[in-house]
Amino acid sequence: MSIKVRIPTPLRSLTDGKAEVETDGVTIIEVIDNLENNFPGIKERICEQNNRIRRFVNVYLNDEDIRFMDNINSPVKDGNVISIIPAIAGGAAERKKFYLNYPQEAIKEPLIYLVGKNYNIITNIRSASISNDIGIIAIELEGESQEIEKAVKFLESKGITVEPIVLDVVE
Numbered sequence: 001m002s003i004k005v006r007i008p009t010p011l012r013s014l015t016d017g018k019a020e021v022e023t024d025g026v027t028i029i030e031v032i033d034n035l036e037n038n039f040p041g042i043k044e045r046i047c048e049q050n051n052r053i054r055r056f057v058n059v060y061l062n063d064e065d066i067r068f069m070d071n072i073n074s075p076v077k078d079g080n081v082i083s084i085i086p087a088i089a090g091g092a093a094e095r096k097k098f099y100l101n102y103p104q105e106a107i108k109e110p111l112i113y114l115v116g117k118n119y120n121i122i123t124n125i126r127s128a129s130i131s132n133d134i135g136i137i138a139i140e141l142e143g144e145s146q147e148i149e150k151a152v153k154f155l156e157s158k159g160i161t162v163e164p165i166v167l168d169v170v171e
Contacts, residue, residue, distance in 0.1 A: 118154070
């Protein structure tokens with residue numbers, strides 16, 4: 001069985017400069033363990049000691065975020081492609097909090113997922129109240145300022161009212 005793993009630039013020093021390597025395994029964590037066997041030190045850059053993916057690392061299986069699958073236990077098959085992507089690509093990371101007010105027509109859309117996938121942003125839902133008619137979410141966005149601004153504009157283009165949280169009432 002052969003699984004392709006795309007390696008981000010910061011980790012290529014561990015893979016002899018290779019941007020893509022092949023390994024095997026039947027789950028994401030087995031693939032990561034096999035990467036560690038072949039490229040010592042890579043696992044600690046991807047995972048915490050408890051095998052959870054680090055906060056600033058995103059792992060995609062065939063372009064799907066494993067956080068929305070079975071995470072490290074997501075099954076892999078021959079020919080699958082795993083992409084390891086640092087959540088912060090450079091520059092100064094910021095953390096901003098917003099209230100998102102969803103109109104009824106936007107409630108069922110996976111907009112927060114799309115923000116995390118498309119804008120190099122870490123999303124953290126701090127609280128939420130969602131019904132069939134309205135959704136109100138307190139969210140924390142972490143990333144470069146430009147990426148956060150792009151993500152906010154995307155949400156607004158989808159009809160979401162985005163209001164900065166001035167007082168830290170969501171902690």
